[in-house]
Amino acid sequence: MIAGLPAGLTARPLTLDDARAVHAAIAAEEEVDLGAAELTLEDVLADWRRPSYDIATSTIGVLDGDELVAYGDLSGPGVAYAAVLPAHQGRGLGTAIAGWLQATARARGYAAIGAQVPEGSAADRLLADLGYTVRWTAWDLELPPGAGVAARPMPDGFAIRDAAEGDRTAVWSLVEDAFGEWADRERMTIQDFGARVWGRPGFAPWNLRLLESPAGEPVGAVHVFLAGDAGYVARVAVRPDHRGRGLAPPLLVDAFARAREHGAQRCYLSTDTRAGARGLYERVGMVVASTWVNRAKDL
Incomplete structure (x- = not known):
């Protein structure tokens, strides 16, 4: 099922019951690489509950006895996730999982595979070496x-x-139209979008905010939720024909205010060089907390 594992370790597909152990592995890596865990258990569950996703054929878990020590996840076309408990790094587990992910991606006909990792982390160095x-x-x-x-x-x-x-x-269409401008991103179905937004564990009405024009048309949207003590803005979008009118900053202000009303001590979001929005966020007082690289390999 997976080649190159050290003696004594076993591997199997994951199930929803493994979500907590997977989150623990991710959190352990993030604490080493970033100083604190960012991804939540709810993020794992929301991703795995997408209707298009088959956990049994898309994941591999590596176990030392009953303990999950590493995992790999082919989340979608060309998108992979993986983590190895820090105490088990340096044993070849990351290389073995990368091999499994590449083989699985090839079998599905994907042209490339990629993963986003903290810059300078063990995972970043491994992917560069591969x-x-x-x-x-x-x-x-x-x-x-x-x-x-x-x-x-x-x-x-x-x-x-x-x-x-x-x-x-309307929100799904607006957001996917906006993010669909990135050539290397596939359009998400409304079912998968819903699993990650209103189907995310703990969803409340304030998590999805809609911006309306004077005519009552939806022209912007923001998805914000609590991740521990932080408010995380997962998606913010303005319809192309309404950009340049100063609508994005009020959406952010509103999202941060809603998060703090519900207990957030800090607020954050993610962006990358494709969006060209870092300057906008820095101008409203945000600072870079961590830097990541998206690495990929043609298959």
Whole structure:
């Protein structure tokens, strides 16, 4: 099933019951690489519960007895995730998992495979050694504790509110249209989008906010939720024909305010060189908290 494992270790496909152990492995790596864990258990579950996703054929877990010590996940076309408990790094587990992920991706007909890892981390060094090259650089930007973003007035007649259930198709279309401008990103179905947004464990109405024009049309949206003590803005989008009107900053201000109302001590989001939005976020007071690289390899 997976070649190159040290003697005494076993491998098997994962199940939903393994989500907590997988999250623990990811968190252990992030604590070493970033100083704190960022990904949550809810993130793992939301991704695995997508209707298009088959956990049994898309994952591999490596076990030492009953303990999960490493895992690999072919999340979608060309998108992979993996983690190895720090105490088990240097044993060849990352290389073995990378081989399994590449073989699985080839069997599915994918042209390439890639993963996003903290810059300079053990995973970054391993992928570089395996011939993965950098496609883009990404950053987590944080609004530090106690810092605020000055209120930004919107053009007259625009308003932000919770997205109702009947707005979900419009929000999905708006966000996917915006993110679909990136040539290397496939459009997500509304079912998979919903699994990651309103189907995410703990979803509440304030997590999905809609920006309406004076005519009542949806022209912007933001998805924000709590990740531990932080408010995380997972998605923010403005319809192309309404860009350049100063609508994105009010959406961010609103998202951060909603998160803090619900207990967030700090707020953060992610962006990368494809979006060209880092300057916008820094201008409203956000600072780079971590730097990542997306590495890929042709198959």
